[in-house]
Structures are given as structure tokens and as C-alpha cells.
Amino acid sequence: MKILIVEDDERLSEAVAEDLSDQNYTVETATDGITGFELAHTFHYDLILLDLMLPQLDGITLCQRLRSEGNATPVLMLTARDTTSDKVVGLDAGADDYLVKPFELQELAARTRALLRRHQTNFSPALTWGGLKLDPNSCEATYEDSDLSLSPKEYRLLEMFLRSGRRVFSRSQILDHLWAFECCPEEDTVRAHIKGLRQKLKAAGAPPDLIETVYGLGYRLKKI
Structure with a gap:
């Protein structure tokens, strides 16, 4: 899942990004409101x-602009202001939750999970597809009780497929979902990760085409 952090305190932004990356989220950052709005307007994110x-464009205005154009991405507002009136302004602008600085990374992670659950209609404690099972809470994946030792990108790739059922993802869509904009690799990288994931699934006893190629379009999970 992909998260955008719009925060001008670079030390805080880096700490939050590192913590969320360790939890297998794909994270992008922006240090001003204009850049944040352009990223949120152009790319898909699961949470902001x-x-x-913020410099150039404040968070309230940014959130209002997103909502006015129909962008329903959940927004967690971060601020040092802790008065009731400030919270009301943020929530009325379209924010889904409000966290006052300074905060513990553990609380931020819990609020992140809660917002993602709330906005994922297909969310379940464990994602399953036949004998395949992925637990987002423990970040563990198994096939018929055989552990899958996945790299962070393989884990995110598998989670993306499991959350989307039979949806077909092109290589460019996979790049958009799993890599940050500033370090987006070539499409051959997607092929390499698909190949590696298939090999690990096969080694655990899964069908070799559990992730099937839809020629000319992309990849999807094979029908059970």
C-alpha cells in the first residue's frame, strides 16, 4: 500500500517514512503543499x-482542493495545534483523523492501520486466495502452511494482488503502486520481481501460474 507524507520538517518526515517503510508500506514524501497536491492529484495513494x-500551500487548503475534485483518499492531519477549534477546522476541511505533534510512531502506525482498514472495503485480518494466505498484521505469508520468505517488494506485490482479486495490473501500474516516484525503475524490474515471486510460490507448492500473465495487458491472480 502506498502512503504520501506531506511534511516540511524533514527530520520528522524521514523518521515517519523509515518507520512506515519498515512496515512494508511504499512511501513518498513532499516538503511543501504545492508539490504534495500535485503528487496527490497525479498518482494513486492509499493514505496521505x-x-x-506547510510552505506555499497550507494543509487545510490542500485537503479542501483534493476533496473538491472528488479525491477520497483518507487524510491523517499532523499538526502542533491541539485546540478543539483547530481540530474542527481540519476535520471540516475533509481530513479523516487528526494527530497532534509530538507523537509516538507507534500511535501513528496504529492510526494508519485504522484508516486503511476503514477505507478498504475488502479488508480482512488475513488475505486469502485458495491455499495462499497473507497476514497484514504480522507481515507473514504462507502457502498451505509453508512459510514464504519474501523480500519487501515481493510482499507488497503479493498484497497488491490479494487485495484486488482478479484485477489485471500492467507493469506501469505495478510501478506506480510499489515504487516511489523519485526512484521508479524500468519495467524490466517488475518482470524480475514477478519471476522471483512465482519461484517462491512454486517452491512452496503453489501452481506455477498462480500469478498468471494476461498477454498484452499485465498480470493477475489465477481463478481458483
Whole structure:
């Protein structure tokens, strides 16, 4: 799942990004409101962590613009202001939750999970597809009780497929979902990760085409 952090405190942004990356989220960052709005307007994100006070475009205005154009991505507002009126302004602007600085990374992670659950209609404690099972809470994946030792990108790739059922993903869509904009690799990288994931699934006893190629279109999970 992909998260955008819009925060001008670079030390805080880096700490939050590192913590979320360790939890297998794909993270992108912006240090001003204009850049944050352009990224949120152009790319798909599952959650936006948004500072209230930003250069060029403040968080309230950014959130209002996103909502006015129909962008329903959940927004967690981050701010040092802790008065009731400030919280009301943020929530009325379209934010889904509000976290006051300074905060513990553990609390931020819990609020992140809660917002993602709330906005994922197909969310379940464990994602399954036949004998394949992935637990987002423990970040563990198995096939017929055989552990899958996945790299972070393989884990995110498998989670993306499991959350989307039979949806077909092109290589460019996979790049958009799993890599940050500033370090997006070539499409051959997707082929390499698909190949590696298939090999690990096969070694655990899964059909070799559990992730099938839809020629000319992309990849999807094979029908059970």
C-alpha cells in the first residue's frame, strides 16, 4: 500500500517514512503543499499524512482542493495545534483523523492501520486466495502452511494482488503502486520481481501460474 507524507520538517518526515517503510508500506514524501497536491492529484495513494502548516500551500487548503475534485483518499492531519477549534477546522476541511505533534510512531502506525482498514472495503485480518494466505498484521505469508520468505517488494506485490482479486495490473501500474516516484525503475524490474515471486510460490507448492500473465495487458491472480 502506498502512503504520501506531506511534511516540511524533514527530520520528522524521514523518521515517519523509515518507520512506515519498515512496515512494508511504499512511501513518498513532499516538503511543501504545492508539490504534495500535485503528487496527490497525479498518482494513486492509499493514505496521505498531511501537515497543517506547510510552505506555499497550507494543509487545510490542500485537503479542501483534493476533496473538491472528488479525491477520497483518507487524510491523517499532523499538526502542533491541539485546540478543539483547530481540530474542527481540519476535520471540516475533509481530513479523516487528526494527530497532534509530538507523537509516538507507534500511535501513528496504529492510526494508519485504522484508516486503511476503514477505507478498504475488502479488508480482512488475513488475505486469502485458495491455499495462499497473507497476514497484514504480522507481515507473514504462507502457502498451505509453508512459510514464504519474501523480500519487501515481493510482499507488497503479493498484497497488491490479494487485495484486488482478479484485477489485471500492467507493469506501469505495478510501478506506480510499489515504487516511489523519485526512484521508479524500468519495467524490466517488475518482470524480475514477478519471476522471483512465482519461484517462491512454486517452491512452496503453489501452481506455477498462480500469478498468471494476461498477454498484452499485465498480470493477475489465477481463478481458483
